[in-house]
Amino acid sequence: MLEVLLLLLPVAAASGWYTARRGMTPKKQKQPQEISPVYFKGLNYLLNEQPDKAIDLFIELLDVDSDTVETHLALGNLFRRRGEVDRAIRIHQNLIARPSLSREQRAQALLELGQDYMRAGLFDRAENLFLELTELRLYNEQAYIYLLEIYQQEKDWQRCLEVADKITVSHYPSLHNSIAHFYCELAEQMLSQQNSAAAESYLRRAQQIQRGNVRALMLQGRIDYTRGDYRSVIRLLRQVEENDPAYMPDILPRLVDCYRKLGQQQALFEYMQQLYQRHHSTEAMLILSEMIADAEGESAAVQAVLRHLGENPDLKGLERLVRLNLQRGEESPRETLEVLLQSVMKLLDNHPAYQCEHCGFIAKKLHWHCPSCKTWGGIKPLQEFVRNVRG
Ligand SMILES: [Zn+2]
CATH class of the missing domain: 1.25.40.10 (Tetratricopeptide repeat domain)
Incomplete structure (x- = not known):
């Protein structure tokens, strides 16, 4: 709340302060205005710890003129970032309604209002504003970036392609992806x-x-x-x-x-061995252990899995080890192994199998478009979940 007041108080009190701050630019200086009684009413709200009412009053008090446009924009932006989208919309709509705005200022306000609408989930309205901006040929690229966001949300992939075509790839390295x-x-x-x-x-x-x-x-x-x-x-x-x-x-x-x-069993075996040497992945070991069990018997497979688990402790590997022992198990403590197997399977089932390397979002199935941070291709299978959890 403090930052809002920092923005509002001086402007609301006397726009002369604002003009003076920008006094370096030779503009006609305004005479300090008389302080409005509404301002004291607002202060009163503040002192009575009713900042919401105070803010609404101060917004009403703010005159839009060329000197305070930036303050309005900053304020609206601040409200949007704080999730107070209604207030942001009010400020920006109020700005746009002023005929005195320059073309550039109007475009800036449109860009902000479009973002407010997106935040509020009003994608149709946002889309219209951004399209208007691209016609004005101001803030073109930003407008296209937001349009791209909207069309992705709507899963309109053809339009995504059309819009992406207008964006300079060198400015947005992830665009190719x-x-x-x-x-x-x-x-x-x-x-x-x-x-x-x-x-x-x-x-x-x-x-x-x-x-x-x-x-x-x-x-x-x-x-x-x-x-x-x-x-x-x-x-x-x-x-x-x-x-x-x-x-x-x-x-x-x-x-x-x-x-x-x-x-091509032999080719498969060779490829799996290469794969295992390259990545030490449990998945490759699972397949290898199966093939070793078929070719050389369960004991050899158990040895391979044990070696793997020694270096890469992992639930899936553990599950395989228990299974192999059960298959072998003439005299092994069968009941204990059964219990162990059940609990490992349950753990595996509860595990999120995928995670976004960009934002950490975890998922049970593979999403190509992260539902959380909207990155494409950021969600990948978790291979060493046990270690991640411990880490
Ligand atoms: Zn993500």
Whole structure:
């Protein structure tokens, strides 16, 4: 509340103070005005700890003229940031209604009001204001950025692409990533309509704008899988690993499936070993341990998992260890292991499996667009959750 009052008090008391502060610029100086009785009423509210009423009074008191426009803008901005959107809207609407504003000042107020509307969830109104700004050719880029935000909210991916086209990519380094995801969204829409030709053409555009976009690779893999082109799926999913190994837990099951469908057990084993050497991931160890169990028996698999767990304590690895022991378990304390297995499975089930590396949002399933910070491709599978929780 203090910052609001700091802004309001002097201006409301006498705009002469404000003019004097800007006295460096040779403008006609206003005569200090008489202090309005409303001002004392406002002070009274303040002293009686009714700051809300005081603020409303002071806002009424503020004359809009070329000297106080900036104060109005700062005040409105402050209210919006504090979540008092109604007040912000009132201030900015009041500003825009003044015919005395310069073109630049009006544009500035429009930009602010648009943000108020967005904050209030009034996207239609916000959209109209930002479109008006782009016609005025003032604050163009900012207006397009906000329009992009609105169209993403509305999942209107075609319009997202149109707007993104107007934004200078060098000013917004994450734009390429967003555009690639817009194409992926469109590709997913086409896939849900069984139109894989259109989907593939969108995926190609996604790859053109951002080479190695993992989502586009995964989607293309999905299409090729339904076609039975397992070689292509393997090639695509291995590219996912090269570009962002964090997604391995999500793609491994399909990758393994394709190797098996092609009868390439040995190639799979070699790839898993390479993968394990590169990332020491539990997921790769789980598959390896399965293959070791088939080829050399459960004891050898247990040894491999034990070695892994020694260096990378992890719930999934622990679960595998218990399972392997149960399969082996002639004499092992079976009941104890059963209980252990149940509790590990329960823990795994309760775990959020994904987290946004940008804002920390945790989720049970993979979202490409973070619901919290709106980053594209920031949410990734959590591989070492146990350590994260401890850390
Ligand atoms: Zn996030």
